[in-house]
Amino acid sequence: MIALEKRPQPSKIWTVATPVLAVVLTMIVGGILFAALGKDPIATISAIFFDPLFSENAWFYRPQLLIKGAPLVLIAIGLSFGFRAGIWNIGAEGQYIIGAICGAAAGLALYPAETRLIFPLMVITGALGGWAWAMIPGILRVRFGTNEILVSLMLVYVAEQLLASMALGLLRNPEGMGFPGSRNLAQWPAAANGEIISGSGMHWGVVAALIAVIFAYVTLSRHIFGYQVRLSGQAPRAARFSGVNPGRLVLICMGISGALAGLAGLFEVAGPAGQISIDFNVGYGFTAIIVAFLGRLNPIGILLAGGVMALTYIGGEIAQLQIGLPAAAIQLLQGMLLFFLLAVDVLTNYRVRFGREEIA
Amino acid sequence: MPGWDPANTGDYTLKRRNLLTSAAVAATLATFGAPVLAESHSVTVGFVYVGPVGDGGWTYEHNEGRLAVEEHFGDAVETVFVESVPEGPDAVRVMTQMALNGADLIFTTSFGYMDQTIEVASKFPDVKFEHATGFKRADNVSTYSARFYEGRAVQGHIAGQITQSNTIGYIASFPIPEVVRGINAAYVHAKAVNPDVDFKVVWAYTWFDPAKEAEAASVLIEQGADVILQHTDSTAPQAAAQAAGNVYTFGQASDMSEYAPMPRVSSIIDNWSPYYIARTQAVIDGTWESTDTWDGIGAGMVGIGEITDAVPAEVKASAEALRDALASGETHAFTGPINKQDGSAWLAEGETADDGTLAGMNFYVEGLAGEIPQ
Numbered sequence: 259m260i261a262l263e264k265r266p267q268p269s270k271i272w273t274v275a276t277p278v279l280a281v282v283l284t285m286i287v288g289g290i291l292f293a294a295l296g297k298d299p300i301a302t303i304s305a306i307f308f309d310p311l312f313s314e315n316a317w318f319y320r321p322q323l324l325i326k327g328a329p330l331v332l333i334a335i336g337l338s339f340g341f342r343a344g345i346w347n348i349g350a351e352g353q354y355i356i357g358a359i360c361g362a363a364a365g366l367a368l369y370p371a372e373t374r375l376i377f378p379l380m381v382i383t384g385a386l387g388g389w390a391w392a393m394i395p396g397i398l399r400v401r402f403g404t405n406e407i408l409v410s411l412m413l414v415y416v417a418e419q420l421l422a423s424m425a426l427g428l429l430r431n432p433e434g435m436g437f438p439g440s441r442n443l444a445q446w447p448a449a450a451n452g453e454i455i456s457g458s459g460m461h462w463g464v465v466a467a468l469i470a471v472i473f474a475y476v477t478l479s480r481h482i483f484g485y486q487v488r489l490s491g492q493a494p495r496a497a498r499f500s501g502v503n504p505g506r507l508v509l510i511c512m513g514i515s516g517a518l519a520g521l522a523g524l525f526e527v528a529g530p531a532g533q534i535s536i537d538f539n540v541g542y543g544f545t546a547i548i549v550a551f552l553g554r555l556n557p558i559g560i561l562l563a564g565g566v567m568a569l570t571y572i573g574g575e576i577a578q579l580q581i582g583l584p585a586a587a588i589q590l591l592q593g594m595l596l597f598f599l600l601a602v603d604v605l606t607n608y609r610v611r612f613g614r615e616e617i618a
Numbered sequence: 619m620p621g622w623d624p625a626n627t628g629d630y631t632l633k634r635r636n637l638l639t640s641a642a643v644a645a646t647l648a649t650f651g652a653p654v655l656a657e658s659h660s661v662t663v664g665f666v667y668v669g670p671v672g673d674g675g676w677t678y679e680h681n682e683g684r685l686a687v688e689e690h691f692g693d694a695v696e697t698v699f700v701e702s703v704p705e706g707p708d709a710v711r712v713m714t715q716m717a718l719n720g721a722d723l724i725f726t727t728s729f730g731y732m733d734q735t736i737e738v739a740s741k742f743p744d745v746k747f748e749h750a751t752g753f754k755r756a757d758n759v760s761t762y763s764a765r766f767y768e769g770r771a772v773q774g775h776i777a778g779q780i781t782q783s784n785t786i787g788y789i790a791s792f793p794i795p796e797v798v799r800g801i802n803a804a805y806v807h808a809k810a811v812n813p814d815v816d817f818k819v820v821w822a823y824t825w826f827d828p829a830k831e832a833e834a835a836s837v838l839i840e841q842g843a844d845v846i847l848q849h850t851d852s853t854a855p856q857a858a859a860q861a862a863g864n865v866y867t868f869g870q871a872s873d874m875s876e877y878a879p880m881p882r883v884s885s886i887i888d889n890w891s892p893y894y895i896a897r898t899q900a901v902i903d904g905t906w907e908s909t910d911t912w913d914g915i916g917a918g919m920v921g922i923g924e925i926t927d928a929v930p931a932e933v934k935a936s937a938e939a940l941r942d943a944l945a946s947g948e949t950h951a952f953t954g955p956i957n958k959q960d961g962s963a964w965l966a967e968g969e970t971a972d973d974g975t976l977a978g979m980n981f982y983v984e985g986l987a988g989e990i991p992q
Binding site: 325427442526532571579582585 | 664670671698699700701702704705706707708710711712714715716718719729730733792793794795823991992
């Protein structure tokens with residue numbers, strides 16, 4: 259007989275061990291899946307998890323890990339504040355899009371001026387755009403008690419329509435021969451979010467992600483705001499008695515996550531993507547939710563989780579290319595990661611007890 | 619440019635050369651379990667797909683072309699592909715990975731890969747690139763596309779005659795010249811056989827999204843359309859038409875014959891196999907050159923799927939006559955007199971459209987209602 263017994267306090271060891279266990283379990287079950295698809299499981303797992311870091315072409319893949327991981331980490335850090343406090347912003351994808359649109363629009367309005375002030379201006383407007391988009395579900399919840407999960411999610415689809423309209427209309431490149439898409443910001447030095455050190459993959463978005471990690475770590479562990487966030491998540495009533503204003507907390511948490519998602523969008527549109535196009539967004543806002551939970555809503559954990567997630571993307575492409583693994587199998591692997599994490603999470607809060615159940 | 623400095627170019631070529639020549643490296647890779655692609659084959663051909671190979675439409679047909687290359691050359695050629703690659707920085711990475719892994723020829727099979735193809739090609743001068751449906755070329759970048767509008771003309775010709783409600787629904791994907799050209803071609807030829815015909819266009823903003831496409835089809839059917847043309851790649855509109863009954867459709871990109879004889883009464887089939895085989899052969903022979911290919915029904919790049927018996931025999935016969943005339947070059951799909959939507963003259967009596975105007979087409983012809991989204 260196996261019984262689960264609730265721990266008086268979440269286990270410290272398992273808090274750290276469950277994400278690692280989830281990754282290991284994903285590798286094992288993923289390996290079985292790949293074997294069932296007729297691929298060599300060891301070679302496939304090694305292509306996904308090791309080749310991006312240690313293969314002969316790793317000099318190319320390592321910078322790509324930064325480019326792919328930075329937006330994930332930046333968005334996930336923002337989400338982690340709200341998630342800790344029980345505020346569920348599911349619409350980071352929309353805030354990411356609006357941040358990119360606002361930032362790009364601010365820059366393009368000044369085209370073709372050549373001053374280095376344009377990029378900082380774009381960064382600020384990008385963050386503001388994401389913040390404003392997140393304020394909609396935030397204010398609606400505080401004022402009218404609407405469900406922020408639904409409103410923020412629905413606003414993603416609104417943002418996508420707006421993106422298509424911008425790429426076809428207002429922000430369309432006048433010299434683009436009638437094709438949709440804005441001018442290429444990455445080819446305009448004043449607005450480009452280029453590499454800080456050539457060949458390193460290190461662009462300003464990576465720097466911002468690292469700063470966000472440090473900022474979040476200090477805030478959550480040292481600042482009174484971090485305490486309020488944690489208290490609200492664990493004991494909302496106690497938080498209210500200790501003077502936390504729930505409405506203000508909602509707005510601040512939504513604001514932080516929106517602004518960081520907006521920043522991620524801006525750094526992407528001015529750097530790796532280069533332009534506003536109809537399908538500019540590729541799901542970073544949603545994947546970041548997995549990253550936030552995989553990282554235990556802990557800033558350092560999120561940094562590592564963002565790295566693992568980026569690894570599965572890049573390694574997944576290597577596996578497609580060299581082993582002929584279908585793309586859907588990679589997506590399955592990524593989904594499995596969250597699934598196993600939630601499953602083994604039981605160990606953090608419960609103790610497994612083997613043996614006969616005592617007769618009451 | 620995603621994360622690169624042009625000054626790095628030399629570095630790339632150098633590393634690639636190292637990779638391909640060094641036996642030690644090959645041994646290292648082998649121990650990691652990763653096969654060295656270019657090892658036992660003279661040529662490796664890569665394909666970058668925008669959708670899944672099982673989409674039943676656009677990507678499916680490109681993958682059929684890839685399989686044809688494999689079959690034609692056997693062991694002499696190896697092919698690799700990556701599917702569902704988003705049109706942005708991810709595409710740059712995938713193409714670079716292919717080149718680094720030793721691909722000699724890379725087909726990038728969506729319009730949205732244009733800038734990315736040019737960018738990666740500039741870093742790998744020894745690798746040949748072929749970009750589908752774009753207009754930017756370089757010494758090692760060719761472009762290729764098919765004159766799908768010839769197929770649209772045949773569809774319009776049939777649709778105009780079989781519609782009872784005189785309302786034809788059109789599921790458009792993105793407002794780019796390729797799609798606008800298709801709408802115009804279908805309309806011109808539907809109008810020619812049925813002056814009362816009316817087109818309703820829905821923009822789906824996707825190439826492949828079964829849910830959206832099904833919804834678009836349902837909306838058009840509710841608005842009275844009894845023929846649905848689609849420029850999106852899934853079979854969802856076919857299924858929606860089948861459910862509604864008495865609505866005709868045409869297969870897009872692939873034959874979609876599982877919906878024949880009704881609702882699917884004919885189709886446009888993309889046939890990339892001859893082109894892919896010819897270009898691979900050119901790389902093997904060392905005769906590959908940067909070109910711009912735009913082939914139609916005549917060259918076999920565009921196929922017209924079998925016209926079913928749900929269409930009256932005389933309509934079928936005249937549609938086949940039009941198809942053959944387009945194939946032989948006797949008829950051009952855009953032959954004047956044709957005015958633009960605003961009433962201004964475009965083509966005079968007997969005049970045919972030039973390729974430049976067609977390639978950048980961003981206007982409706984006279985008679986079409988609505989506006990191209992701006």
